[in-house]
Amino acid sequence: MTCDVRARALSFRRGGAEILRNLSFDLERGLIYGLIGRNGAGKTSLLSLLASYARPTAGSLLINGEEPFENPRIMAQVHFAHPSDYSEEYDSGADFLRACRRYRPLFDAEYAGRLAGELGIPLKRSLRSLSRGQQSALNMVMGLACRCPVTIFDEIHLALDAPAREIFYREVFADRERHPRIVVISTHLVSEMDYLFDHVLLVHRGQLLVNEPLEKVLSRGCTITGGAREVELLAQGKRVLADRTLGGTRQLTLWGELNQEELKQARERGVQTGAVELQDLLIHLTAGEGSNEETR
Numbered sequence: 255m256t257c258d259v260r261a262r263a264l265s266f267r268r269g270g271a272e273i274l275r276n277l278s279f280d281l282e283r284g285l286i287y288g289l290i291g292r293n294g295a296g297k298t299s300l301l302s303l304l305a306s307y308a309r310p311t312a313g314s315l316l317i318n319g320e321e322p323f324e325n326p327r328i329m330a331q332v333h334f335a336h337p338s339d340y341s342e343e344y345d346s347g348a349d350f351l352r353a354c355r356r357y358r359p360l361f362d363a364e365y366a367g368r369l370a371g372e373l374g375i376p377l378k379r380s381l382r383s384l385s386r387g388q389q390s391a392l393n394m395v396m397g398l399a400c401r402c403p404v405t406i407f408d409e410i411h412l413a414l415d416a417p418a419r420e421i422f423y424r425e426v427f428a429d430r431e432r433h434p435r436i437v438v439i440s441t442h443l444v445s446e447m448d449y450l451f452d453h454v455l456l457v458h459r460g461q462l463l464v465n466e467p468l469e470k471v472l473s474r475g476c477t478i479t480g481g482a483r484e485v486e487l488l489a490q491g492k493r494v495l496a497d498r499t500l501g502g503t504r505q506l507t508l509w510g511e512l513n514q515e516e517l518k519q520a521r522e523r524g525v526q527t528g529a530v531e532l533q534d535l536l537i538h539l540t541a542g543e544g545s546n547e548e549t550r
């Protein structure tokens with residue numbers, strides 16, 4: 255089962271406010287998309303359109319050529335894992351996994367059970383009695399094991415402890431290899447997860463600011479690391495995105511690439527050059543303005 259997603263000039267209004275404006279993008283099978291942006295930028299709103307929870311106000315969103323909103327054929331192919339309120343949920347984790355088996359044709363119960371065991375989720379207990387992290391872990395297990403052609407994780411990893419997050423990252427990567435599909439991960443833990451992304455979607459104030467493969471995004475900047483004086487000389491006239499000092503070593507993150515002459519100078523001065531961090535680019539590209547329309 256494959257799936258493709260096409261959004262063209264997508265806009266979305268809610269409560270009189272324009273939340274998303276004129277977004278166009280494609281999502282391709284086999285790729286992991288990192289959806290990033292500041293608080294209130296519009297990430298969850300975009301994901302709720304993909305997950306058929308809401309309908310675009312303008313433009314078009316097609317999944318396998320069909321509009322997703324209230325479309326059972328498409329809803330069966332999209333899994334939206336997000337932080338859920340289980341405070342009134344008396345069913346157990348095992349009940350939830352059984353429901354997945356009924357409603358998700360590709361659900362892998364054996365894999366789900368194994369992963370739940372590794373994460374230490376007490377499956378026999380009611381969901382309301384689980385800790386927040388255990389509830390998130392169960393959401394993660396369901397998202398992975400459903401094997402839906404479009405699998406969305408919206409900040410579900412936030413309540414997970416570090417070992418559980420490591421399992422999440424490992425499994426997202428490995429399971430995507432075994433069962434290629436579209437995976438969209440919305441996150442604020444950019445520096446921890448960016449290595450997972452094939453492609454970056456950066457939403458800012460309801461608009462798509464970046465829609466590029468990770469490699470291309472990272473080529474927009476560079477780091478230079480070395481003695482403070484040498485690094486400063488190389489950075490002259492350039493825009494500095496980040497400045498870090500460790501002992502006698504200084505690292506500057508610069509906007510733009512170094513040309514051949516600058517690379518030669520860096521070598522001669524013992525300055526190391528490296529890739530920019532996605533998080534530094536995010537901070538730079540979205541700095542100085544509110545994250546949504548109302549704060550402009």
Ligand SMILES: Nc1ncnc2c1ncn2[C@@H]1O[C@H](COP(=O)(O)OP(=O)(O)OP(=O)(O)O)[C@@H](O)[C@H]1O
Pocket residue numbers: 268269271273291292293294295296297298299300546
């Ligand atoms: N029901 C609603 N009515 C009006 N405005 C809303 C509604 N839901 C969300 N918004 C607004 O839409 C904007 C985008 O919200 P959204 O939840 O999509 O952002 P986000 O990027 O996911 O943010 P965060 O990273 O903080 O979770 C925000 O300004 C938010 O206040």
